[in-house]
Amino acid sequence: MTAFNDLMAYTRETEALGQVMGRLGWDQETMMPRGAAEQRGDEMAALSGVLHARRTDPRVGDWLEAAQATDPAGEAALRLIRRSFERTTKVPARLAAALAKTTSIAQGKWAEARKAQDVAAFVPVLDEVLKLKREEAAALASGGDLYDALLDDYEPGARAADLEAMFGALRPRLVALREAVLGSAHQPAELTGTYAETIQLELSAKLAAAFGYDFTRGRIDKAVHPFSSGSGSDVRITTRVAEDDPFNCFYSTIHEVGHACYEQGISPSYALTPMGQGVSMGVHESQSRIYENQLGRSRAFTGWLFSQMQEAFGGAGAADADAFYATVNKVKPGYIRTEADEVQYNLHVLLRFDLERDLVSGQLEAADLEEAWNTRFERDFGYPVDKPSNGCLQDVHWSVGLFGYFPTYSLGNVYAGCLNKALRESVLGVDAALASGDATPATAWLKENLQQHGGLRTPRETIRHACGFEPSEAPLLDYLEAKFGAIYKL
């Protein structure tokens, strides 16, 4: 047992240092004085170097060879440590450094190009990023598919061919639903009114509590981009406020609470082990999206939110609870993924998934990206892109080198659809409780069947274990068609 125990003790320290890294990122976005940015860069680079050295330490390889697990948790730990060790040691230090440097430059170029609406100014650096990412993928793939090797970083075990089949079934029905909804004679009203920031933040804390967020092991602050950060007993979230758009604050909060409850819900026995964090981006997104959409944007919960807003603001900007529900779920034409509703969101993601696979394989040149994007967008959404900041320059991801990340958003939505089906079949009274502002029956089921297990199983097994059936896109589609068919009287 010595090798196993030594490896676990060493990993525990590495995980603890990983938490420190996360805390620095949180601080940077919430508390750090602006003049400290450069020094913080030095601090994070130093800690990042320590983490990389620990993760590639030859002793880890020796321990892995000698270690024997005696239970499923031990086996999972060894599997996850081996995976991390192999992936990290496969990428040469020279390449890792070149990627860090080039993506740092690329982010700056991207921001400038986006501001100037000048795709051509971004193309050369995107091309450099792509070359390096292909090199990284080749190092990781050991002869296998390049895109799969990158995807595996965010969704271990997933394969693009499987996702393609799933998304191929999703896309036509979403395109059709989008057309039907926007062509309906019954269009919900827009929200009216102004909603004071302090009251939005108070209500937002109440929403977090309603969904089971544990404030003794977390906190909510304001930040430009909402995010969740940390694992174990220190999981913090951020939200944002626009006084004319309280749904932005409320649903950002509920979305991040979904991420945070997943982390807070993991069994304390996995704390500071490789199982002590959400198992993949897709499974993480399934939690944020089911909290936000299937639960938070349900007729039952919006009914309660309507009364809460009436009480807090003296009015909720809608005639009654039914109208409020339709307003919360209003589908509007738009260019921007992050602002998209449940119907259109995945169409944005699928577009990126198809384009980035072609970029990685070399079938699509960076120079031809804009045209390919605009053509595809008009095909799925029915109208042309008006400017690059509304088109291929809208997301930061590719400049950061995040190829293989986008599909996990839609996979998360598909998983949320599966979990919602299983939840509704397993637990009675979910809606009755939501109608009184109590998400406990739903979130307790998610904790029991999914969250507590952390990284014990692979991502897909995690979902299958929780649902009791093979995950597919069908439940999400059925849910969306039923929900929006009713709202839009299709």
Added chain:
Amino acid sequence: MTAFNDLMAYTRETEALGQVMGRLGWDQETMMPRGAAEQRGDEMAALSGVLHARRTDPRVGDWLEAAQATDPAGEAALRLIRRSFERTTKVPARLAAALAKTTSIAQGKWAEARKAQDVAAFVPVLDEVLKLKREEAAALASGGDLYDALLDDYEPGARAADLEAMFGALRPRLVALREAVLGSAHQPAELTGTYAETIQLELSAKLAAAFGYDFTRGRIDKAVHPFSSGSGSDVRITTRVAEDDPFNCFYSTIHEVGHACYEQGISPSYALTPMGQGVSMGVHESQSRIYENQLGRSRAFTGWLFSQMQEAFGGAGAADADAFYATVNKVKPGYIRTEADEVQYNLHVLLRFDLERDLVSGQLEAADLEEAWNTRFERDFGYPVDKPSNGCLQDVHWSVGLFGYFPTYSLGNVYAGCLNKALRESVLGVDAALASGDATPATAWLKENLQQHGGLRTPRETIRHACGFEPSEAPLLDYLEAKFGAIYKL
């Protein structure tokens, strides 16, 4: 130059990680959710292990042997790195671990004993701490004085014999001044009134700005104990608020601003080098105390504060600016060091200095501490200690193993006295500016002559360089006797 450059690059990363450690401490006292305490302990232990391994890395010894400096800054860097390397490597890992464990237990025992007013319950663990500290001192002293070896951790180069001579001259004149002040027929009034927290905090930020605190490289938050944390471009402070005692908030803030301005004032070229932090506890305290007392509690500045309080609160609890000045500086009998005024503060410290030298040498047993404390207290203050929490159990320091720390408080006050004398002789119009809420002429002189140099010179040389004369206790005594003589009409 390779060895020198390699050592500097390595040290830069270590310093950056040290800053991360400081940030975790700040977070723990200000932002951390209470349920995260245990995990934070694991995080800090892991980072602490990384820092210790880096500081004792044999490569540092090799580089130090081979490195050649080509300028005074390089020489200072080598001197400071050599000092840290030698001290850290001299203490065996077994002893360092025993000290960490025992002092952690001792802090808990101390808190319980203090609450129960039960010195006997604290004596056994204090005895254990002392044994370990003597062992540590012996490892560090290489045959020299044990107490000096511990003192050197906080005040490099200082020797107890020199401090004893200085404090020996301080004590009788302070005892006499205390008696005269408390026996005077002219006693200032106490502050009256209640002062709203939000307004205290606003005015406190205004005071920080008046003393030159740079908010683009720092921030102020509330905490149970005021402190300053961080170096370079991220130096944060905390303050506290009691609605019946606004001076607590204002002078805690100005004190911490003194510490913070020292760190913020260090030349950016020293950032993340061993010179990039305040050079010693004593020199640090000289900055916090001159800001707080010689500048902040001056007649000129309190005149401005009086008008600010009148404006902010609609009243400043005193008849006029002269009465307000006397109230700010009122001397009251009391048992507690941290609540003591300028006249009595050093008497508290000198008591601890004398007792802790005897504890380290073994001349005083832990079991006899209470009696020794109470005897000495009554001799200097004129009345007996009423209970242990007002006596030998009032400070956390000894339970943490901080032997050799106390004298740096008084050394800081002595240094502040010297700096105040030099400042007043060098800069005209200090008081005229303070009277309009502008500390710039004073703080600019301190930055130019002391703060910017960071750790370039030894602590005592730092003060001598700034003052232009050998530091002694005389300026502090002259200042105190003049100031309190006038207020109390002696």
